[in-house]
Amino acid sequence: MSTSSSNQRASRLHQGQGFYSFALGNLTVTSVSDGFLVFDDPQAALAPKANSQEFAAILSKKFVSSDVAYTHINTLLIEGNGKKILIDNGCGDSFGPGTGALVKHLANAGVKASEIDVVLVSHAHPDHIFGTITRTGEHVFPNARYMISKKEWDFWTDPNVKISSPFGEEMARAAILGAQRHLKAIEDRVSFIDSEQEITPEIRAIRAFGHTPGMMAFIITSNRKSLIYTADALHHFAVTLARPDWELGVDNNPVEAVVTRMRLLEKITADGAPLVHVPHFPFPGVGHIRREHTGYAWEPVVWEW
Ligand SMILES: [Zn+2]
Structure with a gap:
């Protein structure tokens, strides 16, 4: 049995509370948890x-309750070429207990918030951008520049923006006001990205409109290894894979979101089975997707210490 290759790994490649690191080509990639949300219905x-019966059957087949949804919030840290790039920054300190653990979990992984060079924002929902500033307005990642799609920026910063939410009017309003507050805070440190834009030689944006008007997914490639960060084009590890054609209540434009989801799943399963990282799949949210019956199925990576 050879132990040399694992022993040659960098000392940072290990696991601990709230983070899961692995090598992707020449990069070190870490899924970092911001915590979880639980919601009824x-x-x-x-x-x-x-x-409803089919919905409950999909969940019970995975031994998951259909009374409450337990949603993980996983962000992704990409390290290489002397840069630390974080995709999405979680809920911050304003979204209730269970969330807001990102900075603590980054510290567990040996990374200080001040070391983050770039935050790539997939979209401006509370669980992806409320980690930008604290309640008192201080930047959580003081040295980070931000990148987001112009379409996403324009949608949320429009003073007449309207959204509906399955969680009610109050939640919709909090999402809008929060997005505007956090986006305002990065006005002088943001640059805009477009579909298919190369962000670094290893990271490229993929258009994933529908969940929100300007959402981006990302593909990270190094030394012939690839990983796709799906953003919220996928949502529940059982439901949105078994029935990717079902329209989600949390999608801004459910019909467009289905088209995006189908296209992304097609790409994932056609392109030599890249690794996938999904923000809301069970932590660490890293695995592969394969076709199953008329839909797809999730195969999480086997945990490696
Ligand atoms: Zn989300």
Whole structure:
């Protein structure tokens, strides 16, 4: 048995509370948890128009309750070429207990918030951008520049923006005001990205509109190894893979979101089975997706210490 290759790994490649690191080509990639959210009435959020029996059957097949939805919040840290790039920054200190653990979990992984060079924002929902500033307005990642799609920026910063939420009017309003507050805070440190734009030689943006108007997914490639950060084009590890055609209550434009989801799943399963990182799949949210029956199935990576 050879132990040399594992022993030659950098000392940072290990696991601990709230983070999961692995090598992707010449990069070190870490799934870092911001925590979790639990919400009632999963069907309203995940598949409001679906047959309830079929919905419950998909969850029970995975031994998961259909009474509450337990949602993980995983961000992704990419390190290489002397840069630390974080994709999404979680809920911060304003979204209730269970969330806001990102900075603590980064510290567990040996990374200080002040070391983050760039935060790539997939979209401006609370669980992806509320980690930008604290309640008192201080930057959580003081040295980071931000990147987000112009379409996403324009949508949320429009003073007349309207959204509906399966969680009610109050939540919709909090999401809008929060997005505007956090986006305002990065006005002087943001640059805009476009579909298919190369962000670094290893990271490229993929258009993933629908969940929000300007959402981006990302593909990270190094030394012939690839990983796709799906953003919220995928949502629940069982439901949105078994029935990717179901419209989600949490999607801004559910019809466009289905088209995006189908296209992304097609790409993932056609392109030599890249690794996938999904913000809301069970931590660390890293695995592969394969076709199953008329839909798809999730195969999480086997945990490596
Ligand atoms: Zn989300």
